[in-house]
């Protein structure tokens with residue numbers, strides 16, 4: 217453990233002032249001192265420290281970031297996803313003006329074997345209108361004048377049939393947009409067109425009508441806003457993706473979380489099921505009790521990483537499913553782990569190697585060719601690979617992890633393999649995970665912890681004592697959980713204080729990501745999350761502002777510094793900028809004297825961003841300037857994070 221705060225000052229403060237719950241003092245018997253030599257060489261740290269962790273939890277992907285507006289487009293929902301659901305969940309039969317018909321689900325001549333079910337709409341008489349309608353994921357929000365791309369795979373099964381008519385309607389039945397498509401033929405054919413609504417509505421419905429008596433098969437009924445993030449087809453919701461991009465994450469860990477190791481061996485996230493044409497992907501049950509369309513799959517994840525300048529950190533199952541699998545049905549909580557049979561492990565290990573080829577292999581390699589066929593002949597530049605997610609560290613886990621680890625490091629020494637040390641910052645899984653990491657010399661291990669704010673304040677020296685000769689650390693999931701898991705500034709400041717400690721130790725803690733990232737308001741399975749959203753809005757939390765303030769001012773050199781408050785100072789060698797981050801988690805303002813040796817080599821006006829309680833609403837970062845040519849006094853407001861940016 218390396219003390220960072222001057223011992224004499226600490227001793228004095230302990231005598232003069234009572235400690236608050238966060239371990240900081242509230243006394244103001246004279247300014248505290250913040251001192252740093254800005255000209256020092258400093259310590260190299262990871263430039264990748266600040267990243268994000270994305271998992272399809274809380275409708276983060278389907279119904280969230282993935283811009284598809286139609287729920288259950290492929291008629292693959294079932295009661296395995298959620299009790300009461302079936303292949304027609306989300307859909308209703310439409311019979312208007314005397315029209316009579318029925319809708320059933322069939323599977324005898326599917327569009328693709330991975331996508332077995334489809335709807336068959338039977339139009340019984342030649343009157344009125346018969347069709348199906350869909351109200352989207354918790355509503356279907358459309359905006360006046362925007363273009364929406366509709367598409368459907370259709371096949372006339374019996375009867376003469378007729379053209380398909382596609383409508384966007386308001387809940388009150390007003391027509392918002394109309395599109396007429398050719399009559400389907402006897403073979404599966406993709407039909408598509410544009411809808412441009414004449415009003416902005418949050419509860420629209422998409423209606424597909426068939427004109428003409430007969431039976432028509434429909435599958436992959438899809439509606440996308442044309443204006444996706446970076447204009448990608450099969451793309452991402454622009455406002456949500458932008459909120460993520462604004463974090464300037466240096467990496468993205470995906471696709472989970474518990475979602476990766478899955479609710480049983482048959483529910484593991486298998487990356488090859490998620491690439492290629494979307495109608496050929498094998499969608500499946502989501503461990504968080506809904507359905508994964510897998511429209512946001514590995515290609516889209518890699519592409520998103522590239523679009524936002526972040527390194528991909530995919531996680532594959534370590535050959536075992538989640539220890540909590542099937543917990544509510546047959547097994548005891550924590551005892552549901554099962555391993556892929558050992559005779560199947562060579563094939564599974566090959567599958568992991570194939571992922572590396574899909575990401576990095578030449579366009580004429582087997583898996584590189586699949587990437588190229590999807591429109592990306594250049595490699596994605598994969599550097600990191602997570603193997604396992606906070607697994608129970610059992611002999612079964614160890615045997616399978618070892619096989620995968622050894623195969624990947626032998627074939628791809630350039631890839632940093634990230635192992636796992638369980639779901640907690642200590643305890644048997646943590647100890648065992650580290651034992652294996654030490655034995656195998658795993659390049660990096662993934663630690664997880666969700667703890668109360670005080671835990672973070674109390675552990676500000678955790679990594680000071682980590683052995684630098686051992687595996688590096690990825691803090692893959694962490695968050696301060698305040699009372700009733702509310703998203704408070706107090707929790708955000710505990711995270712901020714901890715981030716100053718992570719930056720100081722970013723020679724060994726090389727990656728860190730808050731968890732989870734996204735939560736759909738009214739439809740969460742986990743709280744708190746970094747970003748909340750509805751179908752129309754994005755709402756940012758105090759923790760989001762903290763993450764953004766740190767990530768937007770990251771560096772690759774740590775400068776030794778002293779302060780009574782949690783502080784970190786980093787330099788970005790590229791721009792030469794220096795960033796001071798200071799956390800006052802107490803409930804009193806704190807006067808400080810900034811002793812910044814060498815400040816003269818910087819522009820005298822420093823930009824300051826402060827996140828603190830606001831009289832007129834939720835805490836938001838506010839900007840000001842600090843004149844470095846004055847004797848520098850700075851008052852850190854009560855309950856605040858301050859970032860001071862020094863530029864050349």
Ligand code: AHR
Pocket residue numbers: 271273472473474475605606639693731732742
């Ligand atoms: O981040 C939410 C969940 O927390 C993750 O899926 C899992 O890894 C952890 O238990």
